[in-house]
Amino acid sequence: MAPRKPSSTGLSARDAGRLLPCLTAFMASTDSRARIAFDPLEFPHRYRDPRDIEVSALLAAALAYGRADLFRPKVDALLQRMGASPAAFVRELDVEGARALLQGFVYRFNVGTDVAVLLLGMGRALREHGSLEALFVQGLDARGSWHGALAAFTAALRDVPMAPLRKALGPERGLQHLLPSPLGAGAAKRLNLFLRWMVRGPDGVDLGIWKRVRPSALLIPLDTHIGRISKHLGLTRRNDLSWRTAEEVTASLRALDAEDPVRFDFALCHYGMSGVCPTKPVVEHCTRCLLLPACGTGQKTVKAGGVRATR
Template sequence: MKRREQAVEEGMGVQRVSRRSRGEGLSVQAAGRLRPLLESFLASTDTGARMGFDPVEFPHRYAHPRDIEVSALLAASLAYGRADLFRPKVDALLRRMGASPAAFVQELKVAGARELLEGFVYRFNVGTDVAVLLLGMGQALRELGSLEALFVRGREAHGTVHGALSHFTATLREVPMAPLRRALGPERGLHHLLPSPLGAGAAKRLNLYLRWMVRGPDTVDFGIWKQVPASALVIPLDTHIGRISQHLGLTRRTDLSWRTAEEVTASLRLLDAADPVRYDFALCHYGMSGVCPAQPVVGNCAKCLLLPACAVGPRLVRRSSSSQP
């Protein structure tokens, strides 16, 4: 894999879809036209049918807030690549961690990490990488009582979500590395798992984790972090959200950067200032399911509830109609 392609996969850099990257978000007038379409689209989404394709299914196994936040961060951190490949890895780890992931990480030592993670490999990550995450979570729970408290401390210190996330990951990585390396070998993709410094990338998986913890509660998100308002969240930007956001005029930027994520979020705040990322699950799965693919399908476009606001679909539908005998 080329260095640039690997950086994209690892979320370490900024993916360039084309050379144009100058941004411009949604106008107030366009927001007024888009809002009812998105509301109908959201209401039509079969959330239950998509839950099995989303890593949020894992924290839904638990009831206690600490177990939810620990299992959720593990699941979100490993949720890259194909779902059918990362889901078995997350499932196996959580099953071995027992009924309470929070209690497990609070009691975890290097020997236990070796027992759990020896031989673990998932794409860019090896057991040492995951051990840092688990030991870091345990340390945060022992010292602060929750992962929420760690994030809030960073937000108070830095004032932004980006700064808070950078503080969050840096603190989780503050575990002694020498004993881990002796027990499990060298780390390999630790920056991918816990990026520090956060950099210019969109930090999709970390923002996904925040969405789960902060907004809601509803059938998808938990709303267990009460000290962070949903209005502060940033969209978990990936290729699906990026493409659909361009179609809907939420941004004209074509890179998957933090700046683009902020611009898309700013457009969504015109639709719902208090809860701008509430459309994320539905829109992301619209792309993931193949209904709105990278190469548009005319038949799908013709039936799409968002067609009147789309910059791509109407042209394809008109072209297809005019070519019919």
């Protein structure tokens, strides 16, 4: 199902004027370099060649679900076995090579066949298009929308012969979770995370190796942390983690920075992951939060607690 037309931002000029300095100060206070060590973004940062960055990034983003201390060793082990150049590895990869690499691989929903589809699809994209960027841009030009471009991208990556893979590694199990196609109405968080890494920057966090896509086109990688904080800050009134909600949050963020709407994503997501902004607000945390002047939930929590902010 294709998503509806993006809704207009509900963020007023007054709200944007109050929120922007809070977010700017908040981002400046975030030790992004230290946080990268706890983020799947650490993997593409290991490489210098753009093609190696692309391949390692998409593999890392695709498996970046669940606890970081569980998926990071899985990604690390695969990249170590793929050698110094992940791009060269997938360009030459065949079914037998995939079997040797992925026999017995299991991570939560995914088994070796699922990951083999992704790796073989990336190899085909590099051979036929020269880069993952070129494959994505082809879909963007053809479909004319971000959702359409991502749908075309994942469909192309999954266009590999399945019968030989199933014979070598067994049936797929969580391929739709790893690489959704059709894309559907979900937020596609990990794919949009990959695109943020590729398109934004370089700024010490995102790598900015794709030059044919503008940061203004990016969609927020919406997960439970971003969804919760976005509601606190008035970026959306929606409760679900759908594509429409991601569009609404991004539209609000464009009122703050039309050219780079998702630049606050890394800091906000890690803030939520850290537990400092939990699902149930904690008065002591809210009183010290740099976002409190723009956070309706935090202000209510502090008022109900009968304490004053100590920032």
